Amino acid sequence: MAVRYDTPSLMRWNARAYDSSFGYVSAHGAPLIELLDPQPGERILDLGCGTGVLTADIAARGTTVLGMDGSAAMIEVALRHHPGLDFIVGDGANFRLLDTYDAVFSNAALHWMGRDPDAVIRCVRTALAPGGRFVAEMGGAGNCAALTSAMMTAWREHGLREPDLPWYFPTPAEYATRLEKCGFTVRLLEYFDRPTPLDECQNGAADWxxxxxxxxxxxxxxxxxxxxxxxxxxxxxxxxxxxSGWVADYVRLRFAAVRA
Ligand SMILES: C[S@@+](CC[C@H](N)C(=O)[O-])C[C@H]1O[C@@H](n2cnc3c(N)ncnc32)[C@H](O)[C@@H]1O
Structure with missing residues (x-):
């Protein structure tokens, strides 16, 4: 097990509540692993791995996986739950690894890295061997529009300044252009609504x-x-x-690109 605390925690996450009430995030990652199609012996980086649920699924395919996340709390849980796998605290927009990888995988994390999306894509490119794959799913334009609009209105009504939302939800055209400009060939790009039941959120939008x-x-x-x-x-x-309960208005962007 290798733990290297390269960067301080970037974000504050309640990792326990994440797994118990928001396990749907990783549960929805199964089709993305199929798209990744990990082969035995491949080296794979799971970027924004959270508590490592999908990292472990990828490792179970016979690959060597490194999980990286900006939150030390997430990485601590990942290490506890998946002893024997490698996890590291690192910033997706500013990392350089010693090894190169056959693929970089990322589920539900890139939209948290919106400060400098090109820097993220450049780091991914550097981490990949020539011909390596970048396979990811993130929030796309319009993601959680009803949720965020309710937030904005509620904040205003209470006399508060509208919050600066921390997410980056690009259109397919925008993200594909970024990928191409950074030296990737886009092989597949999907943009779809994915209404997501908030089964474990008794308090609905408030819990979210x-x-x-x-x-x-x-x-x-x-x-x-x-x-x-x-x-x-x-x-x-x-x-x-x-x-039947609360259903969040998720919109996803899913892509597979190859390092040109
Ligand atoms: C919604 S969680 C998804 C976790 C995991 N991929 C899954 O499918 O359950 C988003 C993750 O992205 C991580 N993250 C956000 N910004 C990051 C950054 N700049 N660098 C690395 N990880 C980041 C968060 O700490 C969090 O664990």
Whole structure:
């Protein structure tokens, strides 16, 4: 087991709640692993690996995998749950590894790396051997539009400045252009709605905000947090609440590209 804390934790994540209530994120990664089609003996980097659920699935195909994540909390859980696999804390926009990889895989993580998407793609390219694959899924343009619009309105109604949302949800054309400019050939690019049941979120949109945008609540006066989140639920409910429960309005961008 190799642990190298190369960079300090970039983000604050509740890794335990992530696995217990938001396990759907990695559960939805199975088709992406099929697209990756990992072969025994290949070296694969899982970028933004979180708690390592998919990293372990890729390793089970007989590959050698390194999981990298910007959150030390996520990596600590990954190491505990998957002893024998290699994980590292690292920034997707600023890393250089000693080895080169046959493929870089990334599920539900690239949209968190929007500060400098080209830097991320450049780092991935450097990590790949010639002909290496970059296979990923991320939020695409319009992802969680009802959720984020409910947030904006609720913040405004409570007299708060609209929050700076931390995500980057590009259009297919935009991301394909970035990939091509950075030296990739795009082999497949899909852009699709994926309504996602929030089965474990009894508090619906409010639970989603706490998990994925919890840091935005740091600037909210303590006594305002609960009413604010209740209002997010009220505003989001008409679009996202069904008889069966809450369903988030996810839109995904999935691609497979090859290092030219
Ligand atoms: C929604 S989770 C997805 C985790 C995992 N891939 C899965 O499918 O369950 C997004 C992950 O991206 C990581 N992340 C965000 N920004 C990052 C960055 N700049 N560098 C590396 N990892 C980052 C987060 O720490 C988090 O673990």
């Amino acid at each position: 905000v706490r998990m994925f945008a919890g840091h935005l609540l740091d600037d909210v006066p303590a006594e305002t947090v609960e009413p604010l989140l209740r209002r997010v639920n009220e505003l989001a409910a008409p679009a996202l609440r069904r008889e």
